[in-house]
Structures are given as C-alpha cells and as structure tokens.
Amino acid sequence: MNRADFIGESIDFIHRYTMKSLQKTAEEHGVTIPQIRVIADVYAHNIVSIKQLSQNLKMTQSTVSDIVDRLIAKEFLVKSPNQKDKRLVDITLSPKLVEEIDESISELTSQSLIGVINLLSPSEQETVEKGMKLLVSAVKEKMIAEGIDNYDFIDILYFSEKDKRRK
Numbered sequence: 001m002n003r004a005d006f007i008g009e010s011i012d013f014i015h016r017y018t019m020k021s022l023q024k025t026a027e028e029h030g031v032t033i034p035q036i037r038v039i040a041d042v043y044a045h046n047i048v049s050i051k052q053l054s055q056n057l058k059m060t061q062s063t064v065s066d067i068v069d070r071l072i073a074k075e076f077l078v079k080s081p082n083q084k085d086k087r088l089v090d091i092t093l094s095p096k097l098v099e100e101i102d103e104s105i106s107e108l109t110s111q112s113l114i115g116v117i118n119l120l121s122p123s124e125q126e127t128v129e130k131g132m133k134l135l136v137s138a139v140k141e142k143m144i145a146e147g148i149d150n151y152d153f154i155d156i157l158y159f160s161e162k163d164k165r166r167k
Contacts, residue, residue: 014113017112019033021112022036025112031074034067035067035071035076037057038067039097041057042077042093043093046092047090048090049088049090050065050068050089053091068091075096076093076094076096076097077093077097078092078093078094079091
C-alpha cells in the first residue's frame with residue numbers, strides 16, 4: 001500500500017470511529033447524528049436560515065426543516081422571524097442549549113478521541129499532533145493553490161491562538 005492510500009484509509013478509519021462514538025453519545029442524549037450536525041452548524045453561525053443550513057450540510061431543505069422542527073420541540077433551537085425579511089425565519093440555539101454547550105464545548109468536540117490519545121505516551125501524543133498539523137497545513141496550502149474553499153474553521157480546529165504564539 002502506498003503512503004497516500006495508507007494515510008487516506010487511516011483518516012477514514014479514524015473518522016468512522018469518531019462518528020460511531022459521536023452516534024453513541026448522541027443516542028445517550030436523545031438526538032441523532034443529523035440533529036447534532038444541525039445544532040453544530042447553528043452553533044458555528046449563531047443565526048442561520050433553513051436554506052443556509054441545507055446548503056452548509058448538503059441536505060434537502062425539507063429534511064433540514066423536519067430536523068429543525070424536532071429540535072425546536074426538544075427546546076434545543078428557536079425559530080424567529082428574520083428582522084430584514086419577514087418571509088424568512090432565523091434559526092438560533094435556545095438559551096438553555098447555549099449555556100449547556102458553552103459549559104462543555106471542549107468535552108463535546110474532543111470526547112471521542114480523548115480515550116484513544118490517552119493510550120499513547122506523551123511523546124507519542126506530541127508526534128501525532130505534529131504530524132496532523134503538518135498534514136493539515138499541506139492540505140490547506142493545496143486548497144489555496146487549487147482555489148478550493150479554505151474554511152476558517154481549519155485555523156480554529158488545528159491552530160489555536162495558543163499554538164500560534166508558540167511558533
């Protein structure tokens with residue numbers, strides 16, 4: 001197996017593991033993976049429309065609308081008229097959910113890998129972190145060179161302000 005295939009399959013394997021772990025955690029909290037994806041996108045953008053959510057998540061508007069309605073019923077999301085165009089509605093997180101997310105955001109975003117990473121020695125953890133930073137930097141460069149959308153979240157996820165100060 002060549003290096004690119006190995007790395008690609010490794011990333012797929014880790015992604016499948018994190019999705020299964022997330023699914024287990026979601027089920028424990030009474031929500032589905034699509035519902036978590038909607039909540040995460042609303043959290044990332046603060047205020048979104050059904051149309052924006054469907055574009056961001058690559059889901060149909062009817063699917064997103066159904067998910068949003070279920071999350072509103074669970075009091076996770078709030079739907080309100082758009083201030084500029086009353087024909088549109090804005091979707092936001094409920095104040096209750098914002099408080100819960102703010103209290104445990106770091107746990108929610110990394111929970112599935114914490115146990116795995118803790119199986120490694122501190123030096124192995126550092127090696128993995130350095131390797132991932134190198135790989136993400138290379139992907140980011142390639143995206144820029146090819147004119148592919150370079151999402152800001154890459155900087156947030158992989159290069160926190162603390163890391164930037166260390167360089």
